[in-house]
Amino acid sequence: MSEYRVAVVGGTHGNEFSGIHLVSQWQNAPEALARPGLSVETLWAHPRAHEANCRYLDADLNRQFTETLLGDPQQRNYEALLAKALDQQLGPKSDPKTDLIIDLHNTTSAMGPTLILLQNDPWARQLAAYVKGGMPEAVILLEDNEPESGWGYLCSVARRGVMVEVGPQPQSVLRQEILDQMAQMVGLILDFVSACQLGQLPSLPAEVEAFRYLETRTLPLDEAGRPVAMVSRELDGRDFQPLAPGDPVFTYFDGKVACLGGEKTLYPHFINEAAYYQSHAAFSLAEKITLKP
């Protein structure tokens, strides 16, 4: 039986400290990640962004891994070049040598320990159930409404890719609680793929609560493209809490309040994420779903 190849990647964004710290630690103590049937490597994706203490130098590395961008010889900013090199190293996306990439991220939003899955298939549903079983506080977020290749995420260059997204943690800070949650979730993912590889998967619950990404809402802007409102105080910090039609979402700087429209209760996340300041993304919306492994 050939070994299942896993890459655990940290520091895709230079100011998200948990993954950088864990990957550095695991490079000195690889036994912490060793599991039967697995070959696990660790990679610090973007040390130069960390040296500069910022998310990226020229462009967001974690949006560079579409087939279009990887194949475009005009793409010559630093992260585009780095993406091509990482695709060679871990992929290539067209025929990957890596079976699974686990990419580690932090958010300034209060999302807790979130496992982001890019497809809804039996493997992903079983992984979700396994992780929730070992870590009830884990949040499962499914981003399957765009073809996996479309997102441009680093983890999409392997056969399978997942992201571990833990917050709230300000940029450029290490919080022990966040670090511990990230390490625990990575351990559970490795336990799961090891059990799969050995044919020793335990029985799993029949249903798992999850959230399915629907859309991202941007701040209201004026004609010059500047925000004229902020996330309302009632919404801020309430990631994955129910948001009903009529609940306030934006407070305009003139005092007016905008509320959620529609007819369905939804679940906001990435609320007021600092990294989305330039894109003016205010929050994303998900629906609550039930996964049946």
Place this chain on the structure above:
Amino acid sequence: MSEYRVAVVGGTHGNEFSGIHLVSQWQNAPEALARPGLSVETLWAHPRAHEANCRYLDADLNRQFTETLLGDPQQRNYEALLAKALDQQLGPKSDPKTDLIIDLHNTTSAMGPTLILLQNDPWARQLAAYVKGGMPEAVILLEDNEPESGWGYLCSVARRGVMVEVGPQPQSVLRQEILDQMAQMVGLILDFVSACQLGQLPSLPAEVEAFRYLETRTLPLDEAGRPVAMVSRELDGRDFQPLAPGDPVFTYFDGKVACLGGEKTLYPHFINEAAYYQSHAAFSLAEKITLKP
């Protein structure tokens, strides 16, 4: 009676959004700050750092305003030059034209709405009592253990200087609750100096709880100057809560825990502040004191 000159300054640090937003808003609606007996100007101290979405370009602007640095012709980094220009505009420190500077700051630490005072004199104690009276959740922090001129704070170039420091707020984010707290505290300070100027100060409580800065603790470092520990999860987020000898303060990356020494319960603040990442400052310690206005 000559008018009392107040400067409300925001954006001394480019990625602390609340003050930048409020100053911009007040420049369009100066009546919000108008008070009898006062001449109030608003100033955005460092727009270029905000354009770069960072705290500063070359050096921390809010450490440049010592007499030594202001008078040193060798100081030619961007913030040193900007400090000299601001000193000309608002000071000069040796004979200030501004009676009071209110400098607006955010912290990623959970410090709440904190009023930082640089001296312990009747005026400062009365201000503390007035602000606490109007805003019971306000925290009074006294940094009087170094001569005021020594800190190098921007607000030190006026006859009197105070800082309004509100958190938790990640860098590069606007949180409505934090913004509202900052605006409320600035309003109370202006109400106070207006009342003083008119001789209409109301009766004040006999005692006010405050914290007095003692020292800053840095992360434990290895011989190469890299951190070997992080703020412990028990301490993180507990700004101004009592910290007793024997309480954990650092968790080493090898799992060991370091506790507070000494024999006195102290009050940590600026815990895990992201801006202090480069200096490795982990938290500051204060003692609780009672001010008698």
